[in-house]
Amino acid sequence: MADAQDKVRIDKWLWAARFFKTRSLATDAVEGGRVHLNGDRPKPARTVKPGDVVRVQVEHGEFTVTVLALAERRGSADVARTLYVEGEESIRKREALAFERSLAPQLDPAVVKGRPTKKLRRQIDRFGSGS
Template sequence: MKTPEIQKYRVDKWLWAARFFKTRSLATDAVTAGHIHLNGERPKPARDLKVGDMLRIQVPHGEFEVEVLALSDQRGSGEKARSLYRETPESMVKREQAALEKQLAPQFDHPLAKGRPTKKWRRQLHLLERG
């Protein structure tokens, strides 16, 4: 009698399939850098995932705390990716609060200071520096 083969799913592949990262190498780098926590621990990229595991994922667009609902190592549509996990309500509230704080934070950048300064803006900067 043949035993069914149990498929193993790596953390970095799952993160890529769940569309938290654009490439597998970015997902691997994030795991290695410690931006991913699996059940409260820092995993290695090749660590196996199980259904029910809790992941804390820190990405530039927010921090997510998710429960693994399904396993996949193939990247699909966004709808399929969202079916792989469930975000905790506390995580949603934290992300919304962080977005609101960022929106309400004062902006100190000059609206014309994007990129290289113009000649006029450079003259104004020199006037401010001199006095």
């Protein structure tokens, strides 16, 4: 879990904590401003230490976590969960956002392969003419 070092680069830690699938995605997120360390916008080489507060914005929500342990290597999901603790307010916000998303209508894109069929062509024509 924790290496002999007392500091780890933030991009490595985010990857080891399984917020991002690859280190390059973690680096891009840090450079893009979607990661904040103790309220500041860090560079990818900035080090984290236990006790730091990290705010991470990913596709499936925004996490505000406190660093508990350090790791340079990516381990199992069980090990990754021991690297941080998420704040209660962060959990509530993510759950509320997930609930709002579940209420939104789900629009599935039409799956069309190749040329449109005769029926689909008529529907397209009807839609375009406004009838």
